[in-house]
Amino acid sequence: MAITHEIKVQRREDEGKGASRRLRHAGEVPAVVYGGDLKPVSIKLSHNDVWLASQHEWFYASILELSLNGEIQKVLLRDMQRHPFKQQIMHLDFQRVNENEAIRTAVPLHFINEDASPAGKAADVVITHELNEVTVTCLPGNLPEFIEVDLGSLALGDIVHLSQIKLPEGVEIPELALGADHDVAVVVAKHGRVEAEPAGDEDSAAAPAPKADE
CATH class of the missing domain: 2.170.120.20 (Ribosomal protein L25, C-terminal domain)
Incomplete structure (x- = not known):
């Protein structure tokens, strides 16, 4: 049986690059939840919580329970954007799952x-x-x-x-x-044993150098 993991999230109203930049400066990660019969929802998560979760294998392959004020939505992580050189998660995409659909x-x-x-x-x-x-x-x-x-x-x-x-x-x-x-x-x-490289032409190696014309 699948093991689920709960992650607390909050809804975010402001969208766009500027709003996402402010969230990251505040130690939060912008994200979106989509799929199923509901409209996509923009959310935010604590960067520390997400960073700790991202160090575990289950974060990428398990059913996650996003908790929004006690309301649970079951999702799978579908995409994660990381900063090219900082230890920072930039954005997450979650897809809702239906218990009755493969x-x-x-x-x-x-x-x-x-x-x-x-x-x-x-x-x-x-x-x-x-x-x-x-x-x-x-x-x-x-x-x-x-x-x-x-x-x-x-x-x-x-x-x-x-x-x-x-x-x-x-x-x-x-x-x-x-x-x-x-x-x-x-x-x-x-x-795993590597065969020795074949030696060079022994005859040519052993042949004496030609003598200079007398």
């Missing part, structure tokens, strides 16, 4: 038991994670914060494909419905 969003992958696997114990095997998240579809109530990929039996030469990920009940990967070509690799265990 959503499509990216969910992080958590790889477990990698170190205990045959590949993980071998010194000359390199394990690469080709994907760190996967796009899923499900009802909001079934949205997982993350999906575990158990690598306990991973051995040299193994490839874990998208279709081999064990999904929670009610969760699907729409990419797999597009055909076998879309069943991409998620994890690859390959030999």
